Amino acid sequence: MFVGRHAIEVGWGDCDPARIVFFPRYFEWFEICTTALFRAAGLPLHAMFAERNMVGIPLLDVGARFHFGSGYGHILEVESRIVEWKAKTFRVEHRFFRDGGLAVEGHEVRVWAVPDPTGEKPMRAAPIPPDVVARFMDQRVESA
Amino acid sequence: MFVGRHAIEVGWGDCDPARIVFFPRYFEWFEICTTALFRAAGLPLHAMFAERNMVGIPLLDVGARFHFGSGYGHILEVESRIVEWKAKTFRVEHRFFRDGGLAVEGHEVRVWAVPDPTGEKPMRAAPIPPDVVARFMDQRVESA
Amino acid sequence: MFVGRHAIEVGWGDCDPARIVFFPRYFEWFEICTTALFRAAGLPLHAMFAERNMVGIPLLDVGARFHFGSGYGHILEVESRIVEWKAKTFRVEHRFFRDGGLAVEGHEVRVWAVPDPTGEKPMRAAPIPPDVVARFMDQRVESA
Amino acid sequence: MFVGRHAIEVGWGDCDPARIVFFPRYFEWFEICTTALFRAAGLPLHAMFAERNMVGIPLLDVGARFHFGSGYGHILEVESRIVEWKAKTFRVEHRFFRDGGLAVEGHEVRVWAVPDPTGEKPMRAAPIPPDVVARFMDQRVESA
Numbered sequence: 321m322f323v324g325r326h327a328i329e330v331g332w333g334d335c336d337p338a339r340i341v342f343f344p345r346y347f348e349w350f351e352i353c354t355t356a357l358f359r360a361a362g363l364p365l366h367a368m369f370a371e372r373n374m375v376g377i378p379l380l381d382v383g384a385r386f387h388f389g390s391g392y393g394h395i396l397e398v399e400s401r402i403v404e405w406k407a408k409t410f411r412v413e414h415r416f417f418r419d420g421g422l423a424v425e426g427h428e429v430r431v432w433a434v435p436d437p438t439g440e441k442p443m444r445a446a447p448i449p450p451d452v453v454a455r456f457m458d459q460r461v462e463s464a
Numbered sequence: 465m466f467v468g469r470h471a472i473e474v475g476w477g478d479c480d481p482a483r484i485v486f487f488p489r490y491f492e493w494f495e496i497c498t499t500a501l502f503r504a505a506g507l508p509l510h511a512m513f514a515e516r517n518m519v520g521i522p523l524l525d526v527g528a529r530f531h532f533g534s535g536y537g538h539i540l541e542v543e544s545r546i547v548e549w550k551a552k553t554f555r556v557e558h559r560f561f562r563d564g565g566l567a568v569e570g571h572e573v574r575v576w577a578v579p580d581p582t583g584e585k586p587m588r589a590a591p592i593p594p595d596v597v598a599r600f601m602d603q604r605v606e607s608a
Numbered sequence: 609m610f611v612g613r614h615a616i617e618v619g620w621g622d623c624d625p626a627r628i629v630f631f632p633r634y635f636e637w638f639e640i641c642t643t644a645l646f647r648a649a650g651l652p653l654h655a656m657f658a659e660r661n662m663v664g665i666p667l668l669d670v671g672a673r674f675h676f677g678s679g680y681g682h683i684l685e686v687e688s689r690i691v692e693w694k695a696k697t698f699r700v701e702h703r704f705f706r707d708g709g710l711a712v713e714g715h716e717v718r719v720w721a722v723p724d725p726t727g728e729k730p731m732r733a734a735p736i737p738p739d740v741v742a743r744f745m746d747q748r749v750e751s752a
Numbered sequence: 753m754f755v756g757r758h759a760i761e762v763g764w765g766d767c768d769p770a771r772i773v774f775f776p777r778y779f780e781w782f783e784i785c786t787t788a789l790f791r792a793a794g795l796p797l798h799a800m801f802a803e804r805n806m807v808g809i810p811l812l813d814v815g816a817r818f819h820f821g822s823g824y825g826h827i828l829e830v831e832s833r834i835v836e837w838k839a840k841t842f843r844v845e846h847r848f849f850r851d852g853g854l855a856v857e858g859h860e861v862r863v864w865a866v867p868d869p870t871g872e873k874p875m876r877a878a879p880i881p882p883d884v885v886a887r888f889m890d891q892r893v894e895s896a
Binding site for chain 4 (some may be wrong): 393
């Protein structure tokens with residue numbers, strides 16, 4: 321399975337008065353890691369959205385479990401995988417490691433969204449193109 | 465059960481190029497709604513942390529499901545409840561309504577954290593004081 | 609001159625490990641206070657953008673001076689005024705008070721932006737409609 | 753003069769419904785670029801704060817001018833310099849380039865902050881150590 325790897329350095333403004341990461345920041349990093357994962361697979365999202373006339377890949381479901389906290393200056397090594405593809409949605413899993421330990425793990429379920437042709441809604445779900453799925457199925461590829 | 469109610473107006477900077485709320489913002493609002501819930505119960509967190517020598521109430525687990533998106537200028541009405549108390553942790557549930565529909569629902573599992581007396585860790589879990597739990601058990605009280 | 613007033617409670621996630629507000633948050637509050645100022649003048653931005661086919665009111669220039677820090681649970685009382693109107697831009701000034709003292713002061717220069725009819729750019733500056741300026745000139749009106 | 757260089761990729765969540773960067777994000781990037789500048793000079797802030805018993809380097813004054821907007825997927829190349837050292841404060845200037853053009857320029861005036869020995873305030877200004885200033889004066893060094 322295709323594994324994206326991304327390193328994050330915890331910034332001063334990411335941390336709260338308890339001197340650990342304020343938890344919503346992890347979800348901003350989920351977004352960044354999913355973006356990095358698609359780029360590593362040869363599908364940069366900003367180009368893909370434009371080329372395929374997509375609205376985006378908004379979330380249906382997201383969650384995280386926090387095993388230990390991290391603070392200013394810490395380096396988090398994140399592994400991201402798409403573990404499931406359905407017709408119109410896919411599930412990403414992220415694992416954040418620090419100093420070899422699993423600090424945080426989480427998932428996202430995202431939907432392939434295109435403009436609603438009726439104009440009644442801002443977007444609607446659409447089938448994920450097979451060539452996109454295929455990009456992540458090549459076992460030999462791994463993000464640097 | 466004690467129900468906290470809090471209204472949130474979606475701001476310009478909360479929304480992304482798809483013109484809907486960027487999902488990590490909901491978790492910032494979870495934090496704000498949990499803060500509002502404790503205040504409504506007569507336990508403002510900032511004062512409680514100081515008076516009881518607490519580090520905070522960091523998260524162990526968090527999740528959300530998104531039923532429909534909201535955009536700039538929308539008003540979200542949030543209901544928050546603590547649905548479970550354990551010895552050292554508690555579970556909060558939030559429900560975000562817009563125009564009468566359930567837009568987002570989520571949960572937080574938080575831990576009662578005090579300074580680690582050994583100084584080896586930044587904090588440790590501690591038993592939740594019974595008077596805190598009792599504040600939320602009074603059926604007659606409801607947040608304005 | 610029309611004065612908008614808005615109260616902000618400093619949240620846990622707004623503060624950094626030094627236990628004071630992480631400074632970019634003040635600029636998020638500038639946005640919120642400018643939004644509140646227009647609403648108080650009877651011109652809610654989200655409706656105005658839609659009705660007048662505007663892209664928004666992006667910034668040309670912004671600055672802040674910090675006189676003393678504030679922390680978790682503090683209440684900031686903000687006064688906002690539009691101090692200058694030019695043909696296509698306007699200048700907003702914000703003053704943040706805490707416990708009667710001037711904690712932060714800042715300004716924004718914003719431009720009236722509409723879609724570029726040529727489609728070459730995402731937006732272009734346009735003349736500010738006189739009825740908008742007039743709304744802020746009524747000396748008798750003051751935001752609650 | 754020592755020049756720090758840092759590249760930033762604009763993320764989805766950095767952009768607003770006008771499809772350009774929501775301006776407070778630039779100030780989060782100022783923080784990140786100042787952090788990168790100190791690291792490039794051999795003084796990583798998180799280590800320096802711990803070793804020298806500092807509270808941090810909070811801001812006294814900050815400002816930015818926006819020449820053109822940037823959007824999702826754009827790469828911003830930032831140059832950062834400390835252009836002035838005073839006894840207890842210093843001034844950083846940042847210039848953001850995109851596609852060779854100057855998109856944003858800004859400044860920060862920051863203060864060297866240590867714990868207040870009287871305990872009355874959260875921090876007080878202190879003289880900047882000469883060895884810190886000297887690190888930035890070496891003309892031969894330049895960040896990669």
